[in-house]
Amino acid sequence: MENKKPIVLVVDDQPGIRFLLDEVLTESGYEVVTASNGYEGVEKAGVLHPGLILMDMKMPGMDGIETLRKLKQRGQGDKVIIMTAYGENEIVNQALEIGAFAYLIKPFDIRVLCRLVKEHLPN
Numbered sequence: 001m002e003n004k005k006p007i008v009l010v011v012d013d014q015p016g017i018r019f020l021l022d023e024v025l026t027e028s029g030y031e032v033v034t035a036s037n038g039y040e041g042v043e044k045a046g047v048l049h050p051g052l053i054l055m056d057m058k059m060p061g062m063d064g065i066e067t068l069r070k071l072k073q074r075g076q077g078d079k080v081i082i083m084t085a086y087g088e089n090e091i092v093n094q095a096l097e098i099g100a101f102a103y104l105i106k107p108f109d110i111r112v113l114c115r116l117v118k119e120h121l122p123n
């Protein structure tokens with residue numbers, strides 16, 4: 001009897017963040033997939049249909065807002081929690097308007113992140 005774990009996709013250009021979130025969320029019982037940029041994020045989201053997407057806003061190439069728009073076009077914009085720096089109110093408002101359902105201000109408490117993930121994607 002195989003128990004299918006819900007999939008969380010982490011999109012961030014910083015390897016340290018990807019590593020941390022992968023470790024913590026895997027430990028919390030999720031199947032974690034990471035992407036280091038927006039293109040990869042959109043591609044993996046299209047293939048894997050994650051239950052939740054944690055996405056950085058400041059990324060080289062396609063930024064978080066553009067990536068979020070692409071995800072929305074594919075019907076996955078409402079699966080996104082954005083991660084952004086303190087003071088980026090404009091970006092937060094824009095992201096919420098596009099369809100992201102929550103945001104985390106970096107540096108965030110990892111327990112807050114876990115709680116938020118569990119709340120929206122119970123496992």
Ligand SMILES: [Mg+2]
Binds near residue numbers: 012014057059
């Ligand atoms: Mg970044």
